[in-house]
Amino acid sequence: xxxxxxxxxxxxxxxxxxxxxxxDTKTKVEEAGKGDIQDxxxxxxxxxxxxxxxxCEKGITIxxxxxxxxxxxxxxxxxxxDEKYVRLSWWKGYQHGGMIKIYDPAxxxxxxxxxxxxxxxxxxxxxxxxxxxxxxPKTDEDLEKEKNIEILxxxxxxxxxxxxxQKKMSKMKSHYECPHCGEIVILEGYNQPxxxxxxxxxxxxxxxxxxxxxxxxxxxxxIKWLMGEWKxxxxxxxxxxxxxKWLRFxxxxxxxxxxxxxxxxxMGDGTKMGWKAQRGVSSPNLYxxxxxxxxxxxxxxLSVELxxx
Numbered sequence: 307x308x309x310x311x312x313x314x315x316x317x318x319x320x321x322x323x324x325x326x327x328x329x330d331t332k333t334k335v336e337e338a339g340k341g342d343i344q345d346x347x348x349x350x351x352x353x354x355x356x357x358x359x360x361x362c363e364k365g366i367t368i369x370x371x372x373x374x375x376x377x378x379x380x381x382x383x384x385x386x387x388d389e390k391y392v393r394l395s396w397w398k399g400y401q402h403g404g405m406i407k408i409y410d411p412a413x414x415x416x417x418x419x420x421x422x423x424x425x426x427x428x429x430x431x432x433x434x435x436x437x438x439x440x441x442x443p444k445t446d447e448d449l450e451k452e453k454n455i456e457i458l459x460x461x462x463x464x465x466x467x468x469x470x471x472q473k474k475m476s477k478m479k480s481h482y483e484c485p486h487c488g489e490i491v492i493l494e495g496y497n498q499p500x501x502x503x504x505x506x507x508x509x510x511x512x513x514x515x516x517x518x519x520x521x522x523x524x525x526x527x528x529i530k531w532l533m534g535e536w537k538x539x540x541x542x543x544x545x546x547x548x549x550x551k552w553l554r555f556x557x558x559x560x561x562x563x564x565x566x567x568x569x570x571x572x573m574g575d576g577t578k579m580g581w582k583a584q585r586g587v588s589s590p591n592l593y594x595x596x597x598x599x600x601x602x603x604x605x606x607x608l609s610v611e612l613x614x615x
Contacts, residue, residue, distance in 0.1 A: 341366060341600065343607065349379060353395070354402045357384065360393075364611065366604040369597050373399055376597065378604040380611060381407075392608055394555065394601075396590050404590030406537065406555045411614035412505035413537065416529035418605050419510055420539055423527065424553065425598045427512070432541050432551035432595060434524055436512075448509045455507065462491055462499045469501045492533055492562065502532045516540055517558055517581035524551060535559050536581060553592040557584040 307315035307324065315324050346362030349355055353375065355362055365379035375397040382390045392414055396404035408414045427436030444452075461467035466475045468484040468491075475482040475491065482491040482499075492500040512525040516538055526540025536558040543551040560580040592598065609615045 341368075341603070343611070346379070346381075349377065349395075353377075353397050353400055355395075360384070361387075362393075363390070365395075366607060368600045368604050369594075374403070375400065376592075376601075378601065378608055380608055390612060392605065392612070394590060396588075402588065404555075404588040406557050406587060406590055410505060410530070411609070411612075413530045414605060414609055414614055416505050416508060416510060417539070418602055418609070420527040420529050421598055421602050421605075423510065423512070424539065424541065425595070425602070427525075428541060428595060430595050432524070432553065434541075448511070451507050451509055455503065458501070459499050462501065490533065490562070500533055505530055516556065518542065518556070520544075521554075522548075526556075533560075534562050553595075553598070555590040555592075557587045558582060559584050 308318050309315055316322070317324070343364050343366055346364050349362045349365050350357055360381045361384055363380045363382065365377050367375070367377045369376045375395075377395050379393045379395055380390055381393050382388070389409075392408040394406050394408075396402075408417060427434065429435050458467075458469045462469060462475075462482065466477065466482055467473075468475050468482075468487060468489050470489040471484060471487040473484060473486045475484045475489070480493055482493070484490070489502070494500050508528055508531060510527055510529070512527055514523045514525055516523055516526050516528075517536070518540065521542040522545055524541040524543065526538050528536065528538045530537040536556075538556045540554055540556060541551055542554050543549075558581040560582065592601070606615070
């Protein structure tokens with residue numbers, strides 16, 4: 307072979323030009339033991355986790371291929387080590403592809419229970435195979451939760467009773483504010499109170515009333531609902547391709563400052579009460595139903611590690 311320029315050679319017989327093959331000098335990515343609990347340093351070394359913003363203590367790989375990596379992690383902030391949370395993380399080519407954070411043991415329990423219901427109610431192609439709960443009888447526990455919420459609404463409207471500390475709230479322009487614990491209740495429409503609902507009081511029933519843009523929900527379950535924060539999981543599809551479905555993890559937030567200041571009911575983009583996707587969350591999706599059970603197992607193990615069970 308005859309060198310033409312650095313790294314390029316020509317065969318003197320057939321004039322074929324060949325480029326020299328160089329060995330990949332990049333550090334070989336460490337292999338992850340799927341399903342095993344690994345030290346957080348492993349994820350800091352191999353994934354796009356910045357320890358300036360959060361520190362990973364340990365984690366479990368749920369799925370890993372050459373293009374996609376899904377893991378459940380236990381993390382904490384660099385400043386507050388005692389306030390730990392669970393982070394479900396998705397990477398594409400080891401770059402951030404999506405995530406959702408869970409700070410509350412009750413919300414984690416709801417996530418696990420909701421995933422179990424999804425696993426039972428959908429087939430391998432994410433087609434619905436269960437019975438829609440609107441046609442099924444409600445359990446005594448569901449009825450009790452509904453009754454408790456209706457009692458809270460009645461007490462708020464009639465007596466301005468705080469749903470959190472049960473003391474009297476102060477009436478503001480478009481909301482009630484508790485001077486004792488700081489709880490806020492928004493008034494919408496005909497004095498319809500909107501307030502934080504404890505994760506333990508959510509009924510975890512399938513429904514489609516979710517603020518999803520572009521995609522269409524087959525059905526979903528709310529795992530956390532506060533006035534300014536909403537988390538849910540839902541099986542969705544595109545209107546252009548209804549045969550392709552997948553599971554998506556949603557995390558919405560809304561800015562209530564304008565509502566409380568001016569009494570507005572519509573905020574931005576024509577979205578009711580201004581629900582928008584949490585910044586930095588991106589699109590955490592699960593395309594293979596067979597990954598639901600490994601995800602459930604990982605979350606249950608991390609719950610034990612955190613003593614949240």
